[in-house]
Amino acid sequence: MVINISFPRHGEMLPCVDIFVCTADPRSEPPSLVISTILSLMAYDYPAEKLSVYLSDDGGSIFTFYAMWEATSFAKHWIPFCKRYNIEPRSPAAYFSESDEPQEPCTPKEWSFIKDMYDEMTERIDSAIMSDKIPEEIKTNHKGFCEWNLEINSKDHQSIVEILVDGKDQNAVDNEGNVLPTLVYMAREKRPHHNHNFKARAMNALIRVSSVISNSPIIMNVDCDMYSNNKDTIRDSMCFFLDEEMGHKNGFVQYPQNYNNITKNNIYGNSLQAIKKVEMGGLDSVGGPLYIGTGCFHRREILCGMIFTKDYKVDWNGGAKDKIQESIVYNIEEKAKSLTTCTYEYDTQWGNEIGVKYGCPVEDVITGLAIHCRGWESVYYNPIRPAFLGVAPATLSQTLLQTKRWSEDYKSMDRALVFVFCVTNLYNLYEALSCGDTMKGWWNVQRMWMVKRMTSYLFGVIDTLRKLLGLSHMTFAVSSKVCDEDVSKRYEQEIMEFGSSNPEYVIIASIALLNLVCLVGGLCQIITCSWNIFVNTFSPQLILCGMLVTINIPFYEAMFLRKDKGRMPFSVTLASAGFVVLAFLIDIMIPIV
Numbered sequence: 001m002v003i004n005i006s007f008p009r010h011g012e013m014l015p016c017v018d019i020f021v022c023t024a025d026p027r028s029e030p031p032s033l034v035i036s037t038i039l040s041l042m043a044y045d046y047p048a049e050k051l052s053v054y055l056s057d058d059g060g061s062i063f064t065f066y067a068m069w070e071a072t073s074f075a076k077h078w079i080p081f082c083k084r085y086n087i088e089p090r091s092p093a094a095y096f097s098e099s100d101e102p103q104e105p106c107t108p109k110e111w112s113f114i115k116d117m118y119d120e121m122t123e124r125i126d127s128a129i130m131s132d133k134i135p136e137e138i139k140t141n142h143k144g145f146c147e148w149n150l151e152i153n154s155k156d157h158q159s160i161v162e163i164l165v166d167g168k169d170q171n172a173v174d175n176e177g178n179v180l181p182t183l184v185y186m187a188r189e190k191r192p193h194h195n196h197n198f199k200a201r202a203m204n205a206l207i208r209v210s211s212v213i214s215n216s217p218i219i220m221n222v223d224c225d226m227y228s229n230n231k232d233t234i235r236d237s238m239c240f241f242l243d244e245e246m247g248h249k250n251g252f253v254q255y256p257q258n259y260n261n262i263t264k265n266n267i268y269g270n271s272l273q274a275i276k277k278v279e280m281g282g283l284d285s286v287g288g289p290l291y292i293g294t295g296c297f298h299r300r301e302i303l304c305g306m307i308f309t310k311d312y313k314v315d316w317n318g319g320a321k322d323k324i325q326e327s328i329v330y331n332i333e334e335k336a337k338s339l340t341t342c343t344y345e346y347d348t349q350w351g352n353e354i355g356v357k358y359g360c361p362v363e364d365v366i367t368g369l370a371i372h373c374r375g376w377e378s379v380y381y382n383p384i385r386p387a388f389l390g391v392a393p394a395t396l397s398q399t400l401l402q403t404k405r406w407s408e409d410y411k412s413m414d415r416a417l418v419f420v421f422c423v424t425n426l427y428n429l430y431e432a433l434s435c436g437d438t439m440k441g442w443w444n445v446q447r448m449w450m451v452k453r454m455t456s457y458l459f460g461v462i463d464t465l466r467k468l469l470g471l472s473h474m475t476f477a478v479s480s481k482v483c484d485e486d487v488s489k490r491y492e493q494e495i496m497e498f499g500s501s502n503p504e505y506v507i508i509a510s511i512a513l514l515n516l517v518c519l520v521g522g523l524c525q526i527i528t529c530s531w532n533i534f535v536n537t538f539s540p541q542l543i544l545c546g547m548l549v550t551i552n553i554p555f556y557e558a559m560f561l562r563k564d565k566g567r568m569p570f571s572v573t574l575a576s577a578g579f580v581v582l583a584f585l586i587d588i589m590i591p592i593v
């Protein structure tokens with residue numbers, strides 16, 4: 001008997017959900033791992049007729065397809081087994097790796113039966129990969145295998161879309177007669193001279209392919225290593241969309257990226273606990289978290305560019321499955337293939353206004369920001385039992401590679417960051433002007449903020465620490481209210497007053513000087529380099545450095561140009577020059593690689 005899940009609040013009205021899984025390379029993402037993830041997703045406690053699972057295979061690999069075909073048969077035993085005994089986790093690889101012995105509450109006989117079946121299946125898949133060949137008798141079992149011939153490789157092949165389980169087909173049932181979720185394999189067309197935009201375009205192809213097969217109003221996506229670790233995740237997520245008061249504002253629900261292979265002391269720092277537990281949750285107060293590419297539920301409409309309006313209403317019936325005839329399946333597959341050709345997106349808004357954005361390898365973050373810009377909010381949910389578990393890089397070089405890729409990605413976010421920087425400052429300027437400040441006044445305030453951060457706050461923190469440690473006593477330094485005539489005159493003329501030497505001036509002068517030297521050095525490098533390198537590498541640093549030098553102009557004047565008594569004391573200028581020379585010497589002697 002399959003456990004009967006009841007949904008008292010929404011009952012029959014639960015929306016259909018399309019699940020997207022992306023894989024790219026059968027060598028680094030073994031097909032047996034991919035299908036374990038797929039099986040965990042097919043086994044969710046959610047009405048199977050409302051679920052469709054899609055795999056995008058950017059590796060275009062017959063072995064991945066073969067593994068999917070094997071998974072189709074295994075699912076007929078695995079899903080009822082999971083539901084009967086309330087198994088967690090529902091990835092067979094993860095479940096069987098937990099123990100070599102039969103686990104409660106299932107009978108040893110049944111446990112061994114399923115385990116043997118699973119082991120035999122993975123062995124068949126692995127040996128096919130080892131021998132680089134799929135047995136001929138297997139190939140006759142599904143027309144899909146005909147798509148592959150000797151010329152096909154991962155970078156050059158036609159579109160492939162195969163519906164492995166058609167949830168609308170009355171014969172697609174498990175060994176207890178229950179409906180199976182729809183299961184689709186897709187490899188979008190690849191040609192050597194086309195830009196494939198990695199996962200982002202694969203996701204967009206999935207959005208289109210699924211629109212002609214199941215067209216569910218909710219789309220969930222995971223990377224192929226992120227198996228479902230919690231059978232209730234879909235139902236949990238629906239609470240955020242179906243909520244009568246707040247649900248309509250919510251565009252997506254993001255889960256954290258958790259790993260099942262973190263060492264006790266997190267040796268490579270892959271598990272970002274504070275970010276996951278505190279920071280991401282905190283973002284809920286400012287419209288919600290960003291989209292991080294995996295473990296996320298979206299409304300289909302918002303991925304397709306819909307703008308939020310107050311009276312937004314969704315039709316949860318979308319994706320409801322009408323029974324269709326077999327002949328139509330062929331037509332649907334052909335239609336779906338035509339949507340994943342290399343040229344399909346030419347002259348369209350895909351990757352821009354529609355779908356996941358292109359042009360930035362951290363496409364997910366940019367896509368999430370765009371959704372927020374269109375007025376939607378998002379929700380972060382981090383349940384006690386993690387919803388998804390993936391594989392964290394387990395070597396230093398893999399960790400560094402991943403971080404390098406992410407940081408390279410962030411470099412391409414420069415434009416976004418510069419935009420944010422400009423907008424916040426412009427808004428700040430607008431506020432100042434509308435409160436009666438002058439433009440120059442605003443500029444001076446910016447300079448003083450910078451100076452205070454480098455000096456007063458720093459010394460303030462040090463003082464506080466000294467007091468806490470009992471090294472000094474609380475004092476109150478009264479600020480002077482009187483000054484001589486000369487000083488007052490300069491004050492009225494708005495000329496900065498230095499005069500006596502002061503350790504804080506050394507910090508200000510050293511940093512100002514360092515910026516100046518760096519700017520000059522950078523400019524010299526550009527003169528000897530090509531313009532291209534300048535645009536790609538130097539421009540953001542140069543702009544930043546240039547701005548700092550501009551804001552520091554009064555300090556340079558005080559150090560080198562002024563003659564009055566309020567100028568920077570010579571001793572301070574000398575000391576700061578000494579520090580700058582020291583900084584350069586350290587840099588030369590200990591080169592940072």
Ligand SMILES: O=c1ccn([C@@H]2O[C@H](COP(=O)(O)OP(=O)(O)O[C@H]3O[C@H](CO)[C@@H](O)[C@H](O)[C@H]3O)[C@@H](O)[C@H]2O)c(=O)[nH]1
Pocket residue numbers: 022023024025029056058197198199202222223224225257292293294361362363364402
């Ligand atoms: O051309 C490609 C390249 C990658 N992928 C898939 O993209 C996913 C992420 O790639 P992975 O190598 O695992 O990178 P990670 O650094 O682990 O990915 C994290 O960072 C990415 C960039 O922010 C996000 O897109 C991912 O969801 C997030 O898990 C995997 O499922 C890949 O199969 C493709 O489908 N096509």
Ligand SMILES: [Mn+2]
Pocket residue numbers: 223225390
């Ligand atoms: Mn990954």
